[in-house]
Each structure stands twice: as C-alpha cells, then as structure tokens.
Amino acid sequence: MITAGRIVRLAEFGRAQLHFTLDGQMCSALAGDTVLTAMLASGHVLRSSEFAPEPRAGFCLMGACQDCWVWQQEGPRIRACSALITEGMRLLTTPPESWL
C-alpha cells in the first residue's frame, strides 16, 4: 500500500489506527508503528541537518547512527527508529520555535 510519504506498507495491515500531528497537521498511523515509520508514512523527511542543506530520513534503524532524533512540540527529542508512536503525539521536522 503506497502511503502519502516515503514508505510503502507491505504487510501487517490489520492494526488499530491512531492519530498524531506532524508539523501541526493531523496524520494517522497504525499501532506498533515506530515514530520513524509513522512520520515517513505521512511525509518524506524526519528533520533538517544542523550541518548540511539536505533533509534527513534516518539511516540505520537500529539505534546506532542517531540520524533520526526528532523534535516534539512539548520539548523532549526522541529517537524515531526505536520509539513507538502513541496517540496524540505532536511531532516536528524542525525545532520548536521556543528553541530558536
């Protein structure tokens, strides 16, 4: 199943749907999705790089490269490949305004 984002869902379709916001837009995901899966099913990037112009979308998915730390509206960052999405999460692809 092709998504609005980068990834394609190939299996495990029968899971419950849940909702989160991505840069303020309401999006849906499936229970058991990692934050990375959820974000890339709704968009094409996870974050911008602090050092380069290219946006980033993760790299190793096993907690080794640390490429996929993303911002939440309320502050704490999370590693998107190892954290599971939960109902009502408010995720950002850029730092919250209070940070800048």
Next chain:
Amino acid sequence: MSDASSPKIVIVGAGPAGIRAAAALVEAGFHPVVIDEGNRAGGQIYRRPPDGFVRTPEQLYGSEAAKARALHALFDRLAKEARLTHCAGSSVIAVHEGRLHVLGEGGVQLVSYDRLILATGASDRVTPVPGWQSAGVYSLGAAQIALKAQGVALGRRIVLVGSGPLLTLVGAQLVKAGADVAAVLDTSSWHRQMPGLWDLAARPLVALRGLTLRARLGRRYHAGVTLERIETDGIGVSAMRWHDTGGRQHLTPCDMIGMGWHLRAETHLADLAGCAFIYDEQCRQWLPKIDRMGRAGNGLYLAGDGVRLLGADGAEITGRLAAAACLADLGLPTPSLSADLRKLARLERFARGLARAFPWPAAMARALPDDAVVCRCENVTAAALRESTGFGGSEANRVKSLSRIGMGRCQGRYCQLAAVELIAARIGSTPGAVGRFRGQAPVRPAPIGAFLREG
C-alpha cells in the same frame, strides 16, 4: 548459587550470543543480568516486531525460523521463571571502574559487575558514495529491519548497493514481500567471487541458499559494478548513477537506496572496558583482542559479531564459549566444548571465503572525489580530511581532532573505516598504521536530565 555472595555476571546484548551466554550461566546456577536496547530479546537478526503484528517466524526469518523460535522461547522462559534479570529498552552508555552506566526510562543507573560479557553485535559496514547524506539512503540492515519489524519498504522504487550475503538476502526478501526492487548492484565481480568459493564450501547449504536467493533476483542483479553518484532532488534520492563491468553508463531512477558491505563490529563498550585491539586484515577493521574462548582479560568476555564477524550461528557458539570461559575462570566445571570449537573453525573458514568473495571496496573509499561527504553527521568532506593530513594528521585521532571526522552523533560508526582508508592513501600508509578512533562515553546520546537526581 544466586545468593548475595555469588559473583555478579552482567551480559550486554540479547541477540543470539547474549541469549546463549545467559542460558549457559543459568544452567550453571547463576542469575545473570541481561541489558539490551531492544524491547524484546532477539537482537537485530532475530528481531521481533512489536505486539499486535501477525506474521509468523517462518514469514519473518525464512530458513532461519526454527533458530529464531528456539532462541526467543529459551530467553522468554528464563525471564518468566525469573532465572535472569532482563533490562529491556536500556542502553549501556559507559563502562568505568567495574560499573556500567545504563540509560533507561528512569534516567541513568549504575550497575556493578564482577564479570562482564559483551555481546554488542554489529551494524552494516558502509563506505560513502557521493550523495549518501541524502534522505532515502539507508543501510541494508535498515531495509531489512523495516521489512521484518514494521512490514514496510523504505521507498517505492529501491536500488541496493554493496557486497556480501546481506545484499542478496535483503534484495530477495524485498522482492518476495512485493517491493519494487529496480536493481541490486554488487561491487564485487564474478571473477572476484570465484576464489572465495573453496572456503564458502565449508557451509555448502548456506552457500547454495545464497545462490538460490541470487537467482530470484534475476536480471536485477549486476556484479562488478562501479558506483558513481547518488542523484537527488529537493527531498531526497532520485536515481543511482553507476557503470557496469563493460563500462556502460547506467542511471537507475529510485527513491530509496540501501547500502552495505558486510558487517562492522560494534566495539565502543569493549574499548571503554579496556580491551586491546588488533587490526584484522581479513575483516579490514579493528577488533578487540580475545583468546579462542572470548576472554579479553580482567573478567571481561566478548561474544558474537561484536568481536568475531561470523553471523548468527557463530554468535550462538561464541556466546556459549564466553560463558564457559567465565565459569572456568570462576573455578567451575564447564560442559564439553569440542563440538562448538569444531563448528567455530568451519564458520571461520566460511567467513574467510566471504571476505575474499565480497571484499571491502578500499579502492573506492580511497578514490572518493573531494566534494563527497565522508561524515554524514557533520558534513565533513573528503577534501577536508585530505587537507587535515597536511597539519600533522597522520594518525586517526589527530585527523579526528583537526577535521571533526568521527565526532558527530554516530561517533564514527559509519565513516571511520572509509576515513582511515582515505588518510592511509593520502600519506602512503596502511589502515592498520593509521589507527582507530578512540571510543568516548557516552556511546549513545543521553539527555542531561537523565543524569539529574531529585533531592
């Protein structure tokens, strides 16, 4: 024996090596503590999806399903019977004076040990391809984890590049799952793969399975390619530019690239624990120095792909050996190990064959164009690295200080091997002489809040 006077044995990692080590210690009457980053035991290769997923082990692990089932069931039983302590979702971020600094939900805790078994596994060994810092470029392991643990492909049209068993395996798994795999590009030529065959025959079934998987890739598979550049548009990967053995140019449109050349041992904790290292010419990387059983000295033992790159079957064996060494050092009887040691020798011969047939592309790393990004964390280019050698940077850690290579968020895990080749080429030396980046704590990012104590 698990009373207060019993030595405390801690295992880091709950993959095949960690699980086998834990089981052997439980068998001998100990109550080991197993610390693992995963939420469920299994490691990366036998990684289990979250609750609520329905595919069977046969669908997830194919020919290896029985091994995965056995390991999962064994560990779950020992945990349920409280014969070991499982610290899931926890990262060991430092080792200092006999204590582990463990980052979990509740912050950083100190865990002391009398004996420590490190089974920290491996990740993909990668080398930069110009453009690899773009969104949509992943490791081969990432592509496999996405499929196994999430049921997704990381792109609509996929190109896989690299060399080694995982290249073929991930390609075949994605094709089978219904992903659109446009090309599988192997940097090793047929000519190069032939001399490895003799040693690969040490595991005829595994070698045959590899060939069968490759056959499934059909015309997607190309051997002996040269990778030129990853083309990008505003949001990420748009195509892979490469040429074949005949020198013909190809531009394969895609939105995802998976890359990997076999494995790189995860050695940061071994380094912090004080292990000596040797440069392994066969694996083309620095590995912790151990004896045949996995002893590194001072009550430290190593097992699995974090020290010997033999894959999951080898990890089960070396996990048992490390536990046996630990027991022997405590003056306790150990089970007979002759069968495991025999199997180990066979796996080592197979690994030699793999290393020969699917070599690390040192020449490709050495010839990276100046504008190519080597460190994708902090955007350090090949030019910046080459330039830094002119300021006395002939040793890996000098170049690190001068250029910031290896100082980014991955701590050099994905750039180090290519960087060392580049430096060696620049100064007319060898990777072994250039050295390795020293490991630094914390080996995972930790928020300041994790170190704060209330009151």
